[in-house]
Amino acid sequence: MLSEMPSDGVKKFSDQVVDDPSSLLFGSLADFYRENGLYQEAINICLTGLESHPDNIEGRLVLAQCYKGINDIEQARAELTKILSVRPENSLAKKVLAELDRPDHSEPKSPEIAAIPAGEDSTPPEKIEIEIPGAEEPRAPENISEAAIPAEPALVDPADFHQGAQAMMALAAEATEKPKMEFVPPETAAETALTGIPAEPTPGKTAKPPEEADPKTMNAYGRILNEIIQTPQVFASLLVDESGYPVAGAFAPQSAGVDEESSGALSSLVFSTASEAMQKVKLGELERAVIDTRNEKIFLSRVGGQVLMVTAESSAKTGLVAVNIKRAIERIKNLST
Amino acid sequence: MKNILNQINDIPGVRGSLVIDKEGLVIASNIMSGLEERTISAMVASIFNQVVKSLARGQEEQIYGVQLLASEGNIIFLCAQHCILIVITETGSNIGLVSIKMKASLERLMDML
Incomplete structure (x- = not known):
């Protein structure tokens, strides 16, 4: 099985995780092992990775799937319950949990597949x-x-x-x-x-960094985004690429319920619509959009070809958040160059 | 209504202001030459509807306002039940002052409408 894998890719992933045990790539590597039936190796990687990133949903989800793979239903259920307590909307976790409830723990047959929401x-x-x-x-x-x-x-x-x-x-x-x-x-x-x-996009897959991205750069993105959510009343920061896929994100505990994939896609869509409109009225290139709603403030900022989305409580201080976003943008731009 | 818009336009850096309905039709406007009020109103209504659609996700979400800051100017709009107050400013203008004035003006507009 392992011999059939693209060994270069696995080695690269493994080296990254071994060099930096706190690397966020552990979920991807473990998923790769799991897909190839190496459940115990995948479990070991997940457990090590989750020590550094206990909030990593992707890693925990892979761990749950591995436990399911080795028929350790109780452990799988425990991991899925943890995920759903933080992200009650996580459809993949719900699906795997539903599979555990089936007598043979198999995937649902076609009528149920059709019932799963699109994507x-x-x-x-x-x-x-x-x-x-x-x-x-x-x-x-x-x-x-x-x-x-x-x-x-x-x-x-x-x-x-x-x-x-x-x-x-x-x-x-x-x-x-x-x-x-x-x-x-x-x-x-x-x-x-x-x-x-x-x-x-597929949960757990799209959150992975683009293949060509340097893992160290990705970690640096993560650190910068983490610093943004240290700002009072800010609860999420997400870097989205041109097509709306999340590149990196950081979420405070109170952001439970935020679906990064859909938020990223919608932010990108809103920003591109606004950007187009600004050009049509000859006001130049859109740099920042601030959307003030009853429940939250959403800051969308251009970072080169990407969009940085920051979500804060509606009572957050716009000026303070904007300053921190500006600093973060400069650092992200420096990383890119 | 014109008076209210004139007061907003007195703030340094403001290039124009207008009141539109949520379909993008102009109710009142006072903008400098060089800006196309119909294009602006249509674009703002389009952005507003896009934001509402994106944020709502099946729930009723209330949008208070949107600030669009671009390289050659800014558009700020505040939303009320039946209308949207739009202000176009130059880059580097005092957004805080404009926002305060806009909030006060919107209340007066709501009383009128």
Whole structure:
């Protein structure tokens, strides 16, 4: 199993985590091991990482999935409960917890998959086996590996279009050796088309730094964002890239309930709309937007090609927060250069 | 209404002010030449609706105001139940003073509307 992994990537991740035990990359590395069935190694990485980052949701989620993988249901349940006490909206944690409640701890069958809100199913599709009634044997293209062809295909309701389509997409992706393709249920596609906002990115995956980013820079981003939330009444800071994906974020305990993926995407959308408007009225390039609402103040600031979102209580001192944001922006810009 | 806008415009650095409804239609305006009131009102209404849509997420969220600070000027708007008061200022103008004046003016406008 491990031999099939891209060893360079694993080594890079491992080295990073060993060199810096407080690295936030431990969740990604552990997830990689977990996906390849090395549960005990993944658990060890998570436990070490969580000593430095007890609030790291991604790491805890991977740990819960590992416990589930080795059938330690009680431990898995305990970890998921911890996550949901901090982030009650975490859909992946809810999903895994629901799976634990099933007698065989398996993933829900297709009707339940369809019931999961768009974009929230982050579990990579496992091998999907279908049998087409009337066909003698499923014929696979020549270059599909034997592993992809089920020896004893499980019966799946042929009327279930979603699962069938998902299986076809998975097979096609393997056959062409392209990156994993995903079947987008019609609800998701319609939602994306209507709102113009892509479906919520996969929890735990999008929070990872971009592959080309230097991990040390990512840690530095984290430290800068952490300093912003030390400002009184500030409870979240999030750096979002041009496309709305979170690059790094820091959240105070009172920010429970903030969904970083959707907040990031929406902030980016609002900022780009406002930016476009300012250019149309010939007032130059938008540098900062402050949105004052009944419950909170949202500060959106341009940092090169990225947007820094800071959320504070509605009674927060705008001037003080703005000064700290300005300092943070300068430091982030210095890091980038 | 014009008087209220004139008082706002007396603040140094203010280039204009206008009152619009939430659909972007101009109710009253007093802005310097070079600024297009229709474009500004349409843009502000568009931003306002975008912000409401983004923040609400199915819940009723009340937007008090938005400050947009750009390289060549600022747009500040405050929202009331039926109207939006917009002020356009130069960069480097006293945003705090403008905000205080705008709050007072908005209350007077609400009484009028």
